[in-house]
């Protein structure tokens with residue numbers, strides 16, 4: 001039980017004492033942990049912090065712009081945005097195996113991040129949003145989860161850079177990181193977002209990843225999320241549900257929700273014509289620990305509205321299905 005303003009004051013002093021007048025680099029992913037770390041470090045040392053934001057082209061709709069607005073525009077944080085979409089798409093061309101895709105995206109990420117970091121020759125520190133559960137987890141290892149943290153391979157940087165690690169969230173649990181983020185002025189909606197995997201849409205496009213598929217998926221996913229947020233939740237709170245407050249809408253009543261692109265074409269009708277277009281699956285789950293999960297019993301009207309909107313608004317998609325598989329035996333992601 002700790003007092004937030006006091007905690008921030010203490011954390012800020014600790015960071016200042018640690019880095020002095022040195023320059024710090026941080027890899028911003030758009031995720032909660034790296035965002036909160038960035039906000040905290042910026043509070044402590046301002047312009048001594050430079051963030052590198054690698055856009056792999058597999059982010060959600062407008063996510064890159066949102067990150068830049070939030071940090072560069074609103075908070076005045078120095079952020080270098082690297083648009084590496086073509087580079088990632090090139091490396092992923094022809095690759096269909098999920099684990100292979102993860103490896104490529106992870107390796108490419110390190111490559112791009114290091115290349116950009118190497119230009120910041122004055123930097124002495126690499127900051128990461130490592131939180132307490134990551135510390136425990138990396139002691140155990142062996143999970144397929146490859147988060148932003150494992151991307152930041154200090155070993156890949158030039159010898160003379162030898163960065164020291166700055167991990168100001170190391171002692172915090174996720175819920176504490178979120179509270180800290182809100183206290184530092186990050187938007188509530190951002191801080192309480194569903195988890196998003198490091199490989200992004202790369203594991204939500206089944207099989208080969210193409211920019212065309214990612215563009216269709218992004219739009220379908222955004223419609224789904226918007227409707228979940230805009231639909232009031234009136235049910236009972238799911239026992240053991242991982243949320244402080246009672247959910248107000250279906251986004252808050254689910255632990256993770258997203259669209260998945262299926263590279264399968266099916267026949268449809270539109271006006272007088274026939275369509276032959278791709279399918280998206282909607283996935284929404286409720287879970288406490290993400291090790292097991294139930295599919296969310298979303299209201300049929302909500303599902304119908306999402307389906308209509310996707311098919312009407314996203315040319316190239318003509319069929320929407322809902323995933324009713326639990327975990328186990330299915331996983332949350334489709335790959």
Ligand code: XMP
Nearest residue numbers: 144145146147195197198199290331332333
């Ligand atoms: P599964 O699909 O294994 O997912 O039931 C459990 C949780 O882990 C997330 N996930 C990942 N996160 N890199 C990540 O950072 C990954 O490669 C990855 N694969 C799955 C998934 O989104 C869910 O929250």
